[in-house]
Amino acid sequence: MGNGLPSLDELETRRAQMFPSLSPSQVAKVATFGTEQQFKAGDIVFEQGDTNVPFFVVVEGAMEIVHPHGIGLEDHITTHHPREFTGEVTLLTDRRSLVRARANTDLRVIRVEQSKLRAIIQTEAELSELIMRAFILRRVGLLSTGYGDIVVIGSRDSAATLRLQEFLVRNGHPCKYLDVDRDADVQQLLDQFHVGVKDIPILICRGDVVLRNPTEAEVAECLGFNAAVSMGVVRDVIVCGAGPGGLAAAVYGASEGLDVLVIETSSPGGQAASSSKIENYLGFPTGVSGQALTGRALTQAEKFGAQLAVARGAVRLHCDETPMRIELANGESVRARSIVLATGAQYNKLDVPELHRFEGVGIYYAATYVESQRCGENEVIVVGGGNSAGQAATFLARSCTHVHMLIRGPDLAASMSRYLIRRIEETPNITLRRRTKIIALDGDEHLEYVTWRDEATGEVSKRPIRHVFSMAGASPNTEWLRGCVAMDPKGFVYAGTDVTHAMLDEAKWPLERQPMLFETSQPRVFAVGDVRANSVKRVASAVGEGSVCIQLVHKVLGE
Structure with missing residues (x-):
């Protein structure tokens, strides 16, 4: 793979x-x-x-x-x-x-x-x-x-195959990948395990367990990702989210002797793992991929004894219980004396009819080697004007014939680092289309045509483009926190000095002191990184907040 x-x-x-x-x-x-x-x-x-x-x-x-x-x-x-x-x-x-x-x-x-x-x-x-x-x-x-304990049978034209590939790659698990459209010996394997093309993606685990189009939780169970994690232990701190901020909290917490559990809805890395190369992160003058950076951070956290539970999404925080309890999607619960919210944010979806039909088969929310292999040498579109979109555009320009970069604003200066703007300007096969919006997607089983409109001139263009990378805007995954912590209208979590007296009164804040830096309207619950309202949406900022937050965790645990 x-x-x-x-x-x-x-x-x-x-x-x-x-x-x-x-x-x-x-x-x-x-x-x-x-x-x-x-x-x-x-x-x-x-x-x-x-x-x-x-x-x-x-x-x-x-x-x-x-x-x-x-x-x-x-x-x-x-x-x-x-x-x-x-x-x-x-x-x-x-x-x-x-x-x-x-x-x-x-x-x-x-x-x-x-x-x-x-x-x-x-x-x-x-x-x-x-x-x-x-x-x-x-x-x-x-x-x-590919020396692992699983075989994956899939297709490049399958959204579920892409989902499974991303899960395994981001969890750093090796496997052998066979494509039903390209590998000659695939039929023999299908016959051996009594499965068909209609069942893809198929995961053959340790040569005897066959999973047909499995969920991420089913894959994690089959591979034993969470077998060593005890859910019945009351932890010093549970970190929700294994992006840069959450992993930084896990590294510092575990290295300082805290019992740390990280729970992650899908796989480690967060939004950062969708970036092919980060060049402005301190200490990496030649750049580092988001996957490599967060992979190293995870290994560092595990070195100090932090544990990770993957494919274990939180569905509700029971903040009225002591210790606090987090209810997970699989029905289990975990308890902790303190909680660090580091669930980050996910890219907003395009406001286009029938978008769901093409997600994973033409519409992507990450631009890594896995996705780029589907594009070949074709033209592609990148939507967005932030650093992630800029990194995606320059990365895809290496292998694709042309990259159309669509932004709603007049320029990139307000949202993108200057080094990326310069690189985009100097790359001949990247075209920046200002004030441009996708208005229609067309195709049968895969995206085939994209229609966009130039909002300044009203001109409409329809192009035979099969791959769109959507990296515009962001929304937090915080619905599960409703009723426990104060949030802004978009769902980002207020913390520290952003928590007003009115919010504390509504939350019935029980302590004489005010919330600490990064502490929410719920005592002992902290928010760091992109999920925090008014935060700087940068990897380095999230890492800094996650590491600093642990010093505050020590203080509240000592109260």
Whole structure:
């Protein structure tokens, strides 16, 4: 499944970092956290699908790591020799192992349980850097090769397939993708599992569970994404939303000893993950994709012990209960002593008849490698005048013959960074169409024609364009908070000094003090990032608010 990751040749240049050798003193340090264990030649050390897999350092012998697929088939990944270690990011999340480990010879290893591994990573700086870099690169390698535990059968002309692809990519889960229109051996697999093209997208999980057009919650359940998350524990803080603001709160909260649970309606990254490249984020002079930035942030949060529950959307906040209770879409509930609202905002939908018919099959709300693969070299439209739209336009211009950028205003200066404006002006295959609005969409099973109107001249144009990226405006996901926190007319949450005395009176604020910075009209409930009324809609701003907010959480928990 295409995802714009490094090629295997590129990864090979970093092999020494992917599979490093520990020094004798580092091995001795690891040994203080573990116990010795021995295996006979041919023994399985751990199997694909296992959970609670320990971290192993080879002392004597050799251990082969393979990716099993099909009956009796496996692909060689690497062989660990003395002073080399096993594992990748699943050891930080306690999800199922994607690979198998076998003793090639009689084998002696140091076995370190996952809780002890986290202690190493949190307390031993030198080992932490080496292990974390290796884990991240190994996961990138699995993603690049598709070495996972699932097969996805779908079609580029299927909106549900795109939804499933985005979910897996944003959750960093590798898989093999087969397209019913392009892969010759797909029919044999369909026959084997007694499914048909009408059932796509089809997810074959661990070779024995077949899901037909599954929901994100069903995929998460099948892959065990949330298996290690205990919903019955009262947390110090629950972070609602795994975008930049929520992940920053999770990193700082967990690193400072708080019991943190992040709940996410779909997958990590938020609106930032829809951006192909962010070039004005501090510390990344060459730019970084939204997916890479938020993926690293998630790994960082998990390193410190924060837990993530994906495909677990909140449907109601019971703020009148102590501890506060959040009711989830699947019927479960989670409780916390404090809550950080970081649910962000989603792009507004075009006000065009029959829009829903073309969502996912011509209308997209993200511009990443996954969506761009559907466009080929065709003309595309980007709607919007903010930084996300500008990043999308310049990214798509690399592969598409032409990008039409439609904005309602007279120029981009009020809403877009100057560096992006300059780049758009200097890119010959981007045309900026000012004061222009889409008024009609046409097509059968896929978008085929777009009609727009120049509001200044009244001129109407109909073009054979099959792909539109909608990145204009934003609305918050806050209906589930009604009755608990004060919000503006658009649904953005008031916090800090924006909470007036009248709002506090209406909410029956019980404390003598006023709400703290980022605290809402409900004590111990904070709002950060795009969901907060009057916030600066920037990734860096959301990260800053999420990190600062944790200092306030400490204060309210101490009251």
